[in-house]
Amino acid sequence: MYNRTRLTVVTALVGVLALTGVATAANAAGTRTLPVDNSLYAITCPYYSDDSAATPNNQVLVVDEQTAEATAIGTGTEIDSSNCTGSFTVDPTTGTVYALVATDDYDFPILVTVDLTTGVSTKVADVTEGGIPTYASALAIGLDGAAYALYDGDLFSLNLSDGVMVYIGSSLNYVWAFVSDPSSGLFYALDEDGELFEIDITDGSYVSSATLSFLTEATYSLTIDTNGVFWLGEDLDAVDEYSTTLWSFTLADPNISAENAGVLTLNGEVPYSMALVVGPKHGAPTPTPTTTPTAAPAAEIEPSAELAATGTNPAVPIAVSIVLLVVGAVLAIAARRRRSAN
Template structure:
């Protein structure tokens, strides 16, 4: 686990360091027309907060208040997944050892906690820390936990062990174009996972610019309907971490395109969970964003002030 890092006004110098090391800010790729890109917060300022994301710029708008319908846990949101079979979106809620399944209404931003993940496991039941989840076209859901692959019952959060698989990954998603499941590990290696037994095919490293000067940590993966990969990636710099948005294709893992840091009204917001929903584009109210790739239900811009306590989840040396 990485230590908690506090982002305050005093960290402006650190942000300047990042600005000098990160790629120049420029418009990134657009998401596939009709698809919508969202993000879920990972901080203690707005627990379970949902944002609409403008793909080319990584600018975000708040959707709802972030208050869950029913939950006693308020922490970080891990990998989200859309169920094409039902139209329901899910994500992982985490909080001080708790790992549970929740739904998110992307129109209102309201979450509903289903239950803590539970593995019956005969005489040795456990509540596994599910670190990433993905849902296939038929509605079958799967989760990754410390090198193990599980199937997930989306009604109860009960999981069933399938097999051993790659270790240390928080980014997991299904691609509607290839029909395959993919994951990115903590070394930014991309794998295709066979969800019948957990076996993998190593597809190679995802390459980011200036890796000799910057550390990159991929924490979320989604595919749009054109088959493009969308990543939430943390930069490692002397005074902390910031979230950023990148895109690429399966055919060119060394051609990553940088959108920008994830921000609301120009202020950094820390996230570790992306969500893509296919569908018809809906125009936003005047926010300064391109309406085509942006989301349903985006409200006014959220202005973040004061300290934002950022929750980190693994050691940078891992």
């Protein structure tokens, strides 16, 4: 599912810088903040993490966007020997969080849902194409709730109920970071060379949006907050195992706006993650749908009650009516007598 490639010279250089104490991403700090109703989440990948930073499989973290310091949510979930989550995204129409996870022996990926409150992941289905298990390297969901996957230079639709992929068209290759922008609805993918592309999900075609020159290694995770700010995890192999460096930038001027928050840490250790997502504010109560109370039918009101409600004595109009009838009768009799006299 995740075929890792490395540039040996760059990796060695990063390792030397880390060991000699030269300032690197590990001691950086950010100032950019998420929108007040957003939080940043990650899922660990124990398969590539250092033993000192071992975490349960599919361990969900909430991450401080300014320091890259994480807090565990729950205690992870074991699903079909899965040990590394590689794509993490939110369905904006339902709020449901989905992810693709891999197993120890690089079997075909599994589609799961992730509860960001409890940290529990639940299997939805194996990913298949034409009834046969298949690979998918990146998952994104649009503003309309439609899901898409990239793999091996092709774009597919992906059914979130059963994991079935359907071919759409030729697209980018060597991509693990794929996302839909909640502020615009556009789709973006980042290749292993740091080139950001906008993808047309109707046919898989793509155009370059920017070259992220601040990156020196591959990126396996990309997410965008509700203000349209991009957040990603750069993949570094400075010493022994892998680490994740948190960056953010704006599309208008990515390389000038790029900000490094540091290396992802958990309780002082350095776990590795290939999956980041901006989701709802952690700890915020789940919104309760509001309903408009149904008005009770109006009770029938007796005429006398209606008059009483206006402050009028019911006897008054009755008496007036009687007087009018009597006067009318008297006038009618007088008129007949005049006609008789004539």
